[in-house]
Amino acid sequence: MTAWLSFWHAKILTLVHAGKIDLAISPFILDEVEGVLVKKFGWTRDRAQEVKQLMRSMAIVVVDPKERISVIKGNDADNRILECVIEAKGNFLPGQLRQLAGLIDK
Numbered sequence: 001m002t003a004w005l006s007f008w009h010a011k012i013l014t015l016v017h018a019g020k021i022d023l024a025i026s027p028f029i030l031d032e033v034e035g036v037l038v039k040k041f042g043w044t045r046d047r048a049q050e051v052k053q054l055m056r057s058m059a060i061v062v063v064d065p066k067e068r069i070s071v072i073k074g075n076d077a078d079n080r081i082l083e084c085v086i087e088a089k090g091n092f093l094p095g096q097l098r099q100l101a102g103l104i105d106k
Helices: 002-017 027-039 045-058 076-087 095-103
Strands: none
Touching (some): 002 045, 027 045, 027 076
16 A cells, blocks of 8 residues: 555656646645654654655645644544645645545635
8 A cells, every 4th residue: 555655646746846736735744744754664854854845845835724623533634634725725635535625615
């Protein structure tokens, strides 16, 4: 499963780098990515911070959502990601959040 997810994350970042899609990100997401790379994948903190800086530099929009939501019970991280999508007026959700697309006002 990790290889499949890595493929899609790489594909998305390739599209961002090519200017075909815009990346909106929040400080929470950047910190979450760093933490996951260190804790789950055993990366060094320095290497994870390099990825964090790369993602920040690729982002068209960096938002710091002021309004907290709690629509996904038991998964605070997904709620923070959804807040970013809403704040940035995004039109794409990560795969595991697609069932919540109706919550985003266009």
